[in-house]
Amino acid sequence: MPPQFPLATVGALVTAPDGRVLIVKTTKWRGTWGVPGGKVEWGETLETALKREFQEEVGLDLLEIKFALVQEAVNDQQFHCPAHFVLLNYYARCESTQVTPNEEIVEWQWVTPQEALDFPLNSFTKLLLEDYQQRFIRV
Numbered sequence: 001m002p003p004q005f006p007l008a009t010v011g012a013l014v015t016a017p018d019g020r021v022l023i024v025k026t027t028k029w030r031g032t033w034g035v036p037g038g039k040v041e042w043g044e045t046l047e048t049a050l051k052r053e054f055q056e057e058v059g060l061d062l063l064e065i066k067f068a069l070v071q072e073a074v075n076d077q078q079f080h081c082p083a084h085f086v087l088l089n090y091y092a093r094c095e096s097t098q099v100t101p102n103e104e105i106v107e108w109q110w111v112t113p114q115e116a117l118d119f120p121l122n123s124f125t126k127l128l129l130e131d132y133q134q135r136f137i138r139v
Contacts, residue, residue: 006072007083010050011037012090013128014062016097020110021129023119024058027104028080032122035089036060036105046088058108059100062092069131071124078122089128091136113137 013035014022023033036057040049047065054060071087073079099108109119113133117126 003084005084006086008040008046008088009037009085010040010046010053010088010090011035011128012050012054012062012065012092013068013125013132014054014060015091015093016110017093017095018097019112020097021113021116021132022058022060022094022097022099023109023111023116023121023125024101024105025107027106029078029122030080031120032078032125033107033116033119034122034125035128037087040088050090050092057102057105059098060094060096062094065090065092068128071127073124076123078124087124089124091132 024036025033036054038053040046051062054062068089068091073085073087075082097110101108113129116129
């Protein structure tokens with residue numbers, strides 16, 4: 001039986017020193033690509049949860065963490081099971097591009113933000129990328 005309340009989750013679009021961003025394909029989002037992240041544990045701050053999730057999933061240390069946006073997923077068909085998530089999204093950067101994936105990460109790519117939009121992204125990551133481009137990329 002699913003929880004009777006929404007679950008808080010954190011995730012981040014992370015930029016490498018060369019400007020590329022990390023996208024990942026996980027076992028949880030039905031073949032779509034997204035960003036690393038996960039559930040906030042009891043008593044954990046959002047930033048601590050984000051740093052922990054990135055260490056666990058891809059082995060990266062995050063720097064310059066900045067809040068991006070909030071999204072909500074209520075029994076979204078893109079997720080592998082019924083769930084109600086409050087998705088707290090961030091932007092951050094990292095010094096390394098050396099990914100050490102855990103068992104949840106099927107594939108990963110460092111790509112430009114524009115190239116990322118060519119991947120089959122989950123809708124939440126697509127919105128985060130579009131927001132990032134509007135805020136930070138000048139054409």
